[in-house]
Structures are given as structure tokens and as C-alpha cells.
Amino acid sequence: MPTQAKQQASQTLSGFEPYVPKEGEEYMGAPMRAHFTKILSRWKQELMQEVDRTVDHMKDEAANFPDPADRASQEEEFALELRARDRERKLIKKIDKTLQLIEDEEYGWCDSCGIEIGVKRLEARPTADMCVDCKNLAEIKEKQVGK
Structure with a gap:
């Protein structure tokens, strides 16, 4: 894949512009740290929105099905969603830790x-x-x- 196509795919998939260091720029200087802070903050915001959507979905979809098979299917769906949200909760903690490293200039x-x-x-x-x-x-x- 040509470089330009890779950059366009990266922009489309991740929603950010790849960082291009300027000649002689210090590694992890202020502009580079700002770039990663923006990426991590956006990622955290997306994860938090997903948590809110899950809560709303579970409230809206919660029903007491008389059929045990329907009830079991719904409980399994909720369990899968909760497992995914738990992984995302751990990821949010890791993002917070990483943002602190950036702030402390240790990233x-x-x-x-x-x-x-x-x-x-x-x-x-x-x-x-x-x-x-x-x-x-x-x-x-x-x-x-x-x-």
C-alpha cells in the first residue's frame, strides 16, 4: 500500500492525523506529547460514550420474558456486554495512567x-x-x- 494510501486509511480508521516530526524535533517534546494527549483523550471519550450506551441499552431492553430460552438469550447478551465494558473500564484506567505519564514527561x-x-x-x-x-x-x- 503506498504511503499516501496508508495515511488516508489511518486517518479514516483511527480518526487522527499521523504525527510527522519536524526535522530536528526533540522526541516527546511538547507538540508530540500534545498529539498523544489528543489521541488518548479522544479514545477515552469514545469508551465512556460506549459505557453510557450500554447502560441505556440494558435499561431499555430489560424485560421479563416468560420463555426461559428468551430470558437466557437476553442474559447472555447482557453478560457479553458487561464483559466488554469491564475490559474497557480497565483500558480507561490504563489510558488515565498513560495521560499521567505524558503530563509527567515520562511517556x-x-x-x-x-x-x-x-x-x-x-x-x-x-x-x-x-x-x-x-x-x-x-x-x-x-x-x-x-x-
């Missing part, structure tokens, strides 16, 4: 080796706290240990 460096994580990786996974190499190594170790 963007690998927790394991200390090198720059990189703009493209952070745009793909804004809550990443490891570089690709350290993350791959951690996943290999995890598979070997069997956690």
Missing part, C-alpha cells in the same frame, strides 16, 4: 530498556510501555513459562 520510553518506543508504535498502541523488541521478548518468555 514514550520503554520500561524495560529505556529506549524510545517510537511514534508509529505509539500511534498503533498509544498505551504501549515497551518497545517492539522488549515486548516480543516478554511474549516469548510468557509462552515458555506458560502464564
Whole structure:
């Protein structure tokens, strides 16, 4: 896929303009931190809206079905939604932690080796706290240990 097409797909799918550092720009300087703050804040807002939609949906759809199969189907649907919202709740906590790292100017460096994580990786996974190499190594170790 040509670079321009990739950028357009990225803008469409994620709703943000990929960051292009200016020549000589400091890694994780104020403009770059503002870019990631915007991404994370928007992501958090979308997750919070989804939580509100779920609550409204569950209130609107809650019914006491006389048929046990219908009731079971509805309960299973609600359980799946609640599981998804629980994962999103954990993600919101991680986003808040990441926003605090940005504010403290500690965002963007690998927790394991200390090198720059990189703009493209952070745009793909804004809550990443490891570089690709350290993350791959951690996943290999995890598979070997069997956690």
C-alpha cells in the first residue's frame, strides 16, 4: 500500500492525523506529547460514550420474558456486554495512567530498556510501555513459562 494510501486509511480508521516530526524535533517534546494527549483523550471519550450506551441499552431492553430460552438469550447478551465494558473500564484506567505519564514527561520510553518506543508504535498502541523488541521478548518468555 503506498504511503499516501496508508495515511488516508489511518486517518479514516483511527480518526487522527499521523504525527510527522519536524526535522530536528526533540522526541516527546511538547507538540508530540500534545498529539498523544489528543489521541488518548479522544479514545477515552469514545469508551465512556460506549459505557453510557450500554447502560441505556440494558435499561431499555430489560424485560421479563416468560420463555426461559428468551430470558437466557437476553442474559447472555447482557453478560457479553458487561464483559466488554469491564475490559474497557480497565483500558480507561490504563489510558488515565498513560495521560499521567505524558503530563509527567515520562511517556514514550520503554520500561524495560529505556529506549524510545517510537511514534508509529505509539500511534498503533498509544498505551504501549515497551518497545517492539522488549515486548516480543516478554511474549516469548510468557509462552515458555506458560502464564
